[in-house]
Amino acid sequence: MSRNLLILGAAPSLGELRDTLIRLEDTIIFALIERSQFKQNRDIYEEGKMSFKDGHRGSFLSWFLKEVECVHARVRRYQSPDEYAFTDNLPEPILPPLDYPPVLVDPKQININDEILDVYINTVVPGITDTGDDSNYGSSATRDIECLQALSRRIHYGKFVAESKFQDPCTHDEYVRHIRSKNRAKLMELLTNARVEEQLLKRLKAKAIIYGQDLSTASIDGNGHTNGAANGATNGTSILPAGASTSEERVKTRVDYDLVVSLYRDYVIPLTKEVEVEYLLHRLDCE
Numbered sequence: 106m107s108r109n110l111l112i113l114g115a116a117p118s119l120g121e122l123r124d125t126l127i128r129l130e131d132t133i134i135f136a137l138i139e140r141s142q143f144k145q146n147r148d149i150y151e152e153g154k155m156s157f158k159d160g161h162r163g164s165f166l167s168w169f170l171k172e173v174e175c176v177h178a179r180v181r182r183y184q185s186p187d188e189y190a191f192t193d194n195l196p197e198p199i200l201p202p203l204d205y206p207p208v209l210v211d212p213k214q215i216n217i218n219d220e221i222l223d224v225y226i227n228t229v230v231p232g233i234t235d236t237g238d239d240s241n242y243g244s245s246a247t248r249d250i251e252c253l254q255a256l257s258r259r260i261h262y263g264k265f266v267a268e269s270k271f272q273d274p275c276t277h278d279e280y281v282r283h284i285r286s287k288n289r290a291k292l293m294e295l296l297t298n299a300r301v302e303e304q305l306l307k308r309l310k311a312k313a314i315i316y317g318q319d320l321s322t323a324s325i326d327g328n329g330h331t332n333g334a335a336n337g338a339t340n341g342t343s344i345l346p347a348g349a350s351t352s353e354e355r356v357k358t359r360v361d362y363d364l365v366v367s368l369y370r371d372y373v374i375p376l377t378k379e380v381e382v383e384y385l386l387h388r389l390d391c392e
């Protein structure tokens with residue numbers, strides 16, 4: 106069960122924060138599946154490919170992001186300490202501020218959305234889509250924004266995780282020592298939990314296989330179990346498709362599950378850890 110920041114209070118536990126990270130896995134997998142139905146549509150990411158009547162200079166995606174983020178800023182999305190905008194100079198909210206519990210020290214100082222955008226456009230999109238152009242620019246960019254917002258939220262959640270680890274009496278003094286000596290490597294070592302990462306990647310693969318199945322050609326019995334689906338559907342008890350007997354056999358899913366796993370292994374987890382280290386390095390600035 107995960108609850109939002111207003112309900113979690115001033116000291117969310119590491120368990121509660123990890124629950125949110127687990128729920129965000131679902132959001133990210135479904136967002137990737139949604140984007141993968143459209144072609145790569147490279148032109149939407151390239152500056153100068155389209156001209157804008159309002160004088161915008163930049164890619165179609167950057168135009169769309171700015172418009173969407175302006176609306177979201179007006180309803181105070183970026184006042185939430187776990188929401189980070191990709192564009193600058195956003196308008197003030199039309200709603201009064203909410204009273205978020207002060208969990209983080211200087212919550213908005215670190216924002217690595219430029220890095221996330223770069224990985225997303227140059228690695229994720231080419232990985233999950235077929236090359237080519239199907240003219241679905243608005244639909245593709247809408248899905249891109251959903252993917253980017255979910256990835257950004259997940260990765261910047263590292264600040265909350267870092268704060269919780271910093272507050273833990275068992276490791277507090279060690280964190281303070283490494284922060285004072287600005288020892289990034291030691292901080293990285295201390296905050297890393299290899300077992301949690303390993304479990305996460307296993308769970309993610311299972312989810313990507315299950316959520317990614319195309320059940321449109323499957324016959325489904327009264328208990329919701331699928332039988333002999335053409336496209337990687339399960340036999341009800343196993344996450345493997347009917348006919349696939351070993352975990353080595355490839356399952357055809359709407360988004361390549363190995364790609365989802367490598368996205369997390371090579372980018373999402375390392376970037377979250379980068380945010381954690383950066384946050385910790387500034388943790389004592391105001392004390």
Ligand SMILES: O=C(O)C(=O)C[C@]1(C(=O)O)C=C[C@@H](O)C=C1
Binds near residue numbers: 301302
């Ligand atoms: O759960 C944690 O302890 C985290 O710091 C989050 C996270 C992750 O990105 O999923 C990052 C570092 C740890 O090694 C394990 C997992």
